[in-house]
Amino acid sequence: MGLSAYKKYGAAAARLGNALRSGAVSHAYIFEGDNNIDKAGFARAFAQALVCRQMPGEGCGRCAECRKIADGNYEDLYVVEPEDTTARKTGTTTIKDAQIEELQVRLKSKPTAGSHNMAIISGGDTMTARAQTRFLKTLEEPPEGTVIMILSENSEELLPTINSRCVNVRLYDLDGKDTSTGSELAGTVFDMLARKAYFADIKSVLDSGIKSRQDAYELLDALETLVGSTVRGRQDISISPEAALASTGLIEETRRDIKLGAGYNYRVRGLMLRMEELI
Numbered sequence: 001m002g003l004s005a006y007k008k009y010g011a012a013a014a015r016l017g018n019a020l021r022s023g024a025v026s027h028a029y030i031f032e033g034d035n036n037i038d039k040a041g042f043a044r045a046f047a048q049a050l051v052c053r054q055m056p057g058e059g060c061g062r063c064a065e066c067r068k069i070a071d072g073n074y075e076d077l078y079v080v081e082p083e084d085t086t087a088r089k090t091g092t093t094t095i096k097d098a099q100i101e102e103l104q105v106r107l108k109s110k111p112t113a114g115s116h117n118m119a120i121i122s123g124g125d126t127m128t129a130r131a132q133t134r135f136l137k138t139l140e141e142p143p144e145g146t147v148i149m150i151l152s153e154n155s156e157e158l159l160p161t162i163n164s165r166c167v168n169v170r171l172y173d174l175d176g177k178d179t180s181t182g183s184e185l186a187g188t189v190f191d192m193l194a195r196k197a198y199f200a201d202i203k204s205v206l207d208s209g210i211k212s213r214q215d216a217y218e219l220l221d222a223l224e225t226l227v228g229s230t231v232r233g234r235q236d237i238s239i240s241p242e243a244a245l246a247s248t249g250l251i252e253e254t255r256r257d258i259k260l261g262a263g264y265n266y267r268v269r270g271l272m273l274r275m276e277e278l279i
């Protein structure tokens with residue numbers, strides 16, 4: 001089972017698969033989603049997509065690397081889980097400072113199987129304040145080849161400085177939800193940008209389509225997928241690979257700023273102005 005099996009969680013799987021195929025790997029990701037979302041499965045699929053040589057950016061599920069990752073015994077993939085290590089066994093599990101310290105030691109050693117040391121931090125929101133402060137050091141100066149995946153239900157529990165150093169990937173349960181709104185709006189807006197429509201008109205389309213942060217995120221996801229597909233020639237509008245890459249970067253940046261509390265209307269409009277110059 002490869003990364004595309006997780007298309008059910010929105011545009012993230014396609015987006016990350018494309019990024020990996022073009023060699024764009026970040027040293028840290030936050031995979032965020034509600035508790036019904038299989039974030040651990042998604043993280044393992046991402047790890048497979050990263051190291052699989054048979055199907056890069058996807059993961060074949062059959063080669064030695066893919067199988068080891070699925071079975072939980074790949075040499076260079078570490079998993080950190082929340083623990084209840086207090087003497088009284090309160091039942092509350094957290095990720096402690098000592099666990100992050102141990103992870104840091106492991107990430108400093110050279111990967112043995114491939115070129116990446118990967119880590120999955122399950123229940124990342126439960127990292128204690130001390131653990132987060134320590135973890136920040138790894139994000140500031142990650143050892144070469146490090147790829148960390150933080151699994152989170154609510155990344156606002158994590159320090160803003162952690163959020164700002166990770167690529168935030170939101171996973172949705174799309175079952176039964178109307179997902180066409182984001183892609184329809186993205187299509188309209190993208191078409192307007194390509195036709196060099198008046199910005200006032202683009203703004204009024206945005207204003208009527210985006211009523212919440214969630215709407216803004218959905219537009220950004222859909223826009224990114226759309227930009228990717230124009231490069232592969234699947235759309236009637238085509239833009240240069242350079243413009244697509246720059247646009248993708250701007251979309252990422254906008255998503256992160258909104259996540260960090262910037263006004264979504266303001267940031268989405270800003271994105272449009274900058275994309276208009278590129279397209």
Ligand SMILES: [Zn+2]
Pocket residue numbers: 048052053054055059060061062063064065066
């Ligand atoms: Zn494989």
